[in-house]
Amino acid sequence: MDNLKALKAKLNDQGYKLTPQRQLIFDIFQTLATGKHLSAESLHMLLVERGEGMSLSTVYRNLKIMTKMGILREVELAQAQKHYELNTISTHHHHIVCVQCHQIIEFKNNSILQEGLKQVETNGLQLIDCQFTLHTICPEALEMGWPTTSSNWVCPRFTTVSKAKSLGNQQLKLEN
Amino acid sequence: MDNLKALKAKLNDQGYKLTPQRQLIFDIFQTLATGKHLSAESLHMLLVERGEGMSLSTVYRNLKIMTKMGILREVELAQAQKHYELNTISTHHHHIVCVQCHQIIEFKNNSILQEGLKQVETNGLQLIDCQFTLHTICPEALEMGWPTTSSNWVCPRFTTVSKAKSLGNQQLKLEN
DNA sequence: ATCTGTGCAAATAGTTTGCAGCTGG
DNA sequence: CCAGCTGCAAACTATTTGCACAGAT
Numbered sequence: 498m499d500n501l502k503a504l505k506a507k508l509n510d511q512g513y514k515l516t517p518q519r520q521l522i523f524d525i526f527q528t529l530a531t532g533k534h535l536s537a538e539s540l541h542m543l544l545v546e547r548g549e550g551m552s553l554s555t556v557y558r559n560l561k562i563m564t565k566m567g568i569l570r571e572v573e574l575a576q577a578q579k580h581y582e583l584n585t586i587s588t589h590h591h592h593i594v595c596v597q598c599h600q601i602i603e604f605k606n607n608s609i610l611q612e613g614l615k616q617v618e619t620n621g622l623q624l625i626d627c628q629f630t631l632h633t634i635c636p637e638a639l640e641m642g643w644p645t646t647s648s649n650w651v652c653p654r655f656t657t658v659s660k661a662k663s664l665g666n667q668q669l670k671l672e673n
Numbered sequence: 674m675d676n677l678k679a680l681k682a683k684l685n686d687q688g689y690k691l692t693p694q695r696q697l698i699f700d701i702f703q704t705l706a707t708g709k710h711l712s713a714e715s716l717h718m719l720l721v722e723r724g725e726g727m728s729l730s731t732v733y734r735n736l737k738i739m740t741k742m743g744i745l746r747e748v749e750l751a752q753a754q755k756h757y758e759l760n761t762i763s764t765h766h767h768h769i770v771c772v773q774c775h776q777i778i779e780f781k782n783n784s785i786l787q788e789g790l791k792q793v794e795t796n797g798l799q800l801i802d803c804q805f806t807l808h809t810i811c812p813e814a815l816e817m818g819w820p821t822t823s824s825n826w827v828c829p830r831f832t833t834v835s836k837a838k839s840l841g842n843q844q845l846k847l848e849n
Numbered sequence: 850a851t852c853t854g855t856g857c858a859a860a861t862a863g864t865t866t867g868c869a870g871c872t873g874g
Numbered sequence: 875c876c877a878g879c880t881g882c883a884a885a886c887t888a889t890t891t892g893c894a895c896a897g898a899t
Contacts, residue, residue, distance in 0.1 A: 509874080511818075511820060511821055512821055512877085512878080513878080513879090514872080514873050514874070514877090514878060514879070515873080515874095516872080516873075516878090516879060516880080518879085518880075519879095536863090537863080537864080538862095538863080550881095551880090551881090552880070552881045552882070553864090553881095554864090554865075554866085554880080554881070554882080554883095555879080555880055555881070557863090557864060557865075558865090558879085558880085559879095561864095561865095562820070565772065565820040566820055573749040577862070577863070577889090578862085578863065578864095579863090579864095593792065593793060593796065593798065595798070596741065596801055602796060604792060606788065606792070608788070609785065609788060609805070612782065612784070612785060612805075613805070613807050616769065616780060616782070616807060617769060617807050617809050620769065620778060620809075621811075621812065622769065622771070622809040622810065622811055622812070623809055623810050623811075623812070623815065624807060624808075624809055625772055625808045625809055625810055626807075626808040627805075627806075627807055627808070628804075628805070628806045628807075628808070629785070629789070629804070629805050629806075630803075630804045630805075630806070631789050631792060631793055631800060631802075631803050631804075632800075632801045632802040632803070632804070633793050633796075633798040633799055633800055633801055634798065634799050634801055635797075635798055635799075636797060636798070636799070639799065642687075644687060644738070644741040644742055645687055645688055688852090688853080689853080689854090690852095690853060690854070690897090690898060690899085691898095692853090692854060692855080692897085692898085694854085694855075695854095712888090713888080713889080714888080726856095727855090727856090728855065728856045728857070729856095729889090730855080730856070730857080730858095730889090730890075730891085731854080731855055731856070733888090733889060733890075734854085734855085734890090735854095737889095737890095753864090753887075753888070754887090754888065754889090755888090755889095850899105851898100851899095852897105852898095852899095853896105853897085853898080853899105854895105854896085854897075854898090855894105855895085855896075855897095856893105856894100856895090856896100857892105857893090857894100858891100858892095858893100859890105859891085859892085859893105860889105860890080860891070860892095861888105861889085861890070861891085862887100862888090862889085862890090863886105863887090863888090863889100864885105864886085864887085864888100865884105865885080865886070865887095866883100866884085866885070866886085867882105867883095867884085867885095868881105868882095868883100869880105869881100869882100870879105870880085870881095871878105871879080871880070871881100872876105872877105872878085872879075872880090873876105873877100873878085873879090874875105874876100874877100874878105
């Protein structure tokens with residue numbers, strides 16, 4: 498596979514090696530459904546299920562390296578753990594997250610990425626990742642008396658809506 | 674003070690009480706220099722230095738509540754801990770963070786907030802916080818062979834520059 | 850009177866690290 | 875063959891929680 502060669506080149510370029518473990522991790526992210534993020538823990542479980550033994554520390558170590566290199570992006574949404582996804586221009590997107598039910602809506606918006614690039618270049622820096630994150634509350638939770646709502650109350654909105662509303666030429670999709 | 678009344682009203686409205694501890698925390702954030710964030714730990718230390726005994730758990734508990742209510746915003750930048758700052762429209766800003774030296778540049782950009790509001794309203798949600806975060810690397814670190822750079826190497830760029838470059842009508846200032 | 854808040858100490862969860870042996874370039 | 879990588883177990887750090895008591899409305 499071509500992407501694999503590129504990965505190897507990128508790694509070697511920085512003095513890192515292409516190990517079977519790194520290959521596997523990269524592969525999982527490449528075949529991951531759009532809009533899915535993995536935590537270190539869930540990635541590890543996925544690997545174990547696949548019959549690929551790999552230690553959790555190795556997972557952590559490699560997620561870190563691949564994030565540093567800009568291969569993956571690390572997103573901190575509502576949950577306690579960090580989540581990871583491939584960091585490519587074509588799949589680049591942002592997140593709306595409900596602070597009560599923790600559901601996530603992804604959306605694309607190129608003008609925001611452009612704005613980010615401009616801002617970064619103006620300061621003579623190089624962009625590694627650009628994250629636009631909107632913390633929101635759903636009207637249903639507000640009716641329930643949020644923020645006093647019980648922590649496990651789940652907003653019905655996202656479980657019934659299959660696709661979030663799109664805005665202009667921007668495309669939105671519902672996230673797991 | 675007027676802000677204090679507003680705080681009390683907001684809290685009572687949700688069934689929370691205005692305790693001396695909450696007042697103190699709010700006060701600290703109000704008098705905090707622009708561009709400064711506090712972690713739970715550093716806020717606690719600040720309180721202790723001031724001679725205000727308060728348990729760390731109380732700090733954590735109240736930071737959480739005040740973030741939920743939109744009084745504070747929780748930012749996850751390069752560090753391991755979460756940091757907090759007041760969440761007001763007039764002070765609303767975004768962050769550029771260097772992934773090597775962890776220095777932060779703040780910048781204002783109203784069009785981004787507008788974009789966020791539009792996006793959120795289109796989905797029938799209510800905005801609590803809007804964060805635009807750019808992860809970048811400084812050219813100096815790249816020259817040093819980043820990402821293989823040692824973890825405590827500090828980019829000289831930010832320590833010498835007193836004010837980051839501004840972009841258009843947007844205003845930039847150097848952080849903490 | 851009741852319900853929320855606090856301090857303390859203990860618990861937890863996510864992540865990191867030291868070390869001895871293994872492996873890719 | 876050598877610097878980087880892995881697995882394991884132990885360590886660590888930020889944050890959360892249970893409980894008994896105190897305080898506000």
